[in-house]
Amino acid sequence: MNKEVRVRFAPSPTGPLHIGGVRTALFNYLFAKKHGGKFLLRVEDTDQNRFVEGAENYIVESLKWCGISPNEGQSVGGDYGPYKQSERKKFYKKYAEQLINNGWAYYAFDTPEELGRLRAEAEAQKQNFIYNYSVRDELNNSVRLSQEEVLAKLENNEAYVIRFKFPKDERIVMQDIVRGEVTVNSKELDDKVLYKSDGLPTYHLANIVDDYLMKISHVIRGEEWLPSLPLHVMLYRALGWANEMPEFAHLPLILKPTGNGKLSKRDGDKLGFPVFPLEWKAPNGDISRGYKEDGYFPEAMVNMLALLGWNPGTDQEIFTLDELSEIFTLERVGKSGSKFDPEKTKWFNQQYLRQKSNHELLELFRPILVEKDIKVNDDSLVRIIDIVKERATFISDLWQQTFFFFEAPTEYNAKVVKKRWKADVPELLVELNAEFKQLEKFDTQNIHTVVETFINTKEIGMGKVMNAVRLAITGDAIGPDLKMIMEILGKEESCERIEKAINNISK
DSSP, X not given: OOSOOEEEEOOOSXXXXXXXXHHHHHHHHXXXXXXXXXXXXXXXXXXXXXXXXXXXXXXXXXXXXXXXOOSEETTTBOTTOOOBGGGOHHHHHHHHHHHHHTTSEEEEOOOHHHHHHHHHHHHHTTOOOOOSTTTGGGSSBTTTSOHHHHHHHHHTTOOOEEEEOOOSSOEEEEEETXXXXXXXXXXXXXXXXXXXXXXXBOHHHHHHHHHHHTTOOEEEEEGGGGGGHHXXXXXXXXXXXXXXXXXXXXXXXXXXXXXXXBOOHHHHHHHTOOSBSSOEEOTTSOEEOBTTTTTOOHHHHHHHXXXXXXXXXXXXXXXXXHHHHHHOOGGGBOSSOEEOOHHHHHHHHHHHHHHSOHHHHHHHHHHHHHHTTOOOOHHHHXXXXXXXXXXXXXXXXXXXXXXXXXXXXXXXXXXHXXXXXXXXXXXXXXXXXXXXXXXXXOXXXXXXXXXXXXXXXXXXXXXXXXXXXXXXXXXXXXXXXXXXXXXXXXXXXXXXXXXXXXXXXXX
């Protein structure tokens, strides 16, 4: 690429950052890193009516947790700041007035009531009201009014908006890296509001001005902005910046698990999975789940998101951020939406858990043990983790897979007792336990030898006694290799648990 790659993620602080937004940030980040460019974070807070306290900080913290670090922008700084639109008001009015002066925009003084009446009249005739060439010559705006009338209204501080003036009938041809050529006729388009008399621009003007002034080379954003592309392309032309216009890429939607519609918080609530990276505490007290608090590793969530709508071209599924940035291309982003799969997301987390060393997992598991006041030496814990981690998806699962190492059973699963604890089992276990007590070296090999000799002598099946021993050791039909459990517990603890079970269950 000839020019420096500069991309931006520009969320609005109107609530928590959805994982769809995280994916947009990720694709921008990967693209910038691939091309040795800059990834900017810009906060687009021009819509003050929808501003939510705490949302901006949530966005910053979410990106930080995901490892998607801006090179420049809000919370980081840089040469093109400020990076919050509410702090950039001075830039926008100048360009809005420029558009009026060169005939690409006009003042509109129509009141909300007047526009509401026009929409109602159109609906009554089963039509859509579009504020464009077809009606603007007749409405309360500077296209119809004389210059003197417009000046008088402005001097009287009448409320107004500045609207873009689309040509009456022009074929607008646009290029999109993901979707190819996109064509729209201007007669189908609304004269969008660009600026309001309260001194704030709308998203359309602000994002174009900011992208130009911040030298953005590529605009990579969700497909919900595709209908706005004709206006944005025309704004570059109207402002005389056609040669500096960035390239556009509109990303496909992340769909519900059913594939029917865009993934929403409601889907997560209904099916039991988060749609936000971090837990969100709304100003009204509502709390929404987050991937972090649900026990997901950030790298697992990011890996999962990378493959929603993008294809690496191989069967490989596990990628680090660095690996992704080396192979990421916008050309491999699909046009169709991608179904979100909660179970596949868990699978990714499981893969990342398995990749971690036993010592890493021990440090992540330690807070749970401390909370439960469990005191076991690290060497034993590492051995325990080693034999159960293949069974875990989350760090919290490690407790469910290991609790019986730390706590002797105080009760026994009734269903397992009924199925495994037959009338002759107590007598057999008394004899087998006596054999265990004779072992000088209580390890898996010797335990196996004792059991094998015992069942051959008694002419019974392995399951007859070992299922009962497992019940005695764990309180249930659970756990990894039983001989390994017994070796880690040691002879004294293992034999004691068997005796306890013989006494308690037999009663």
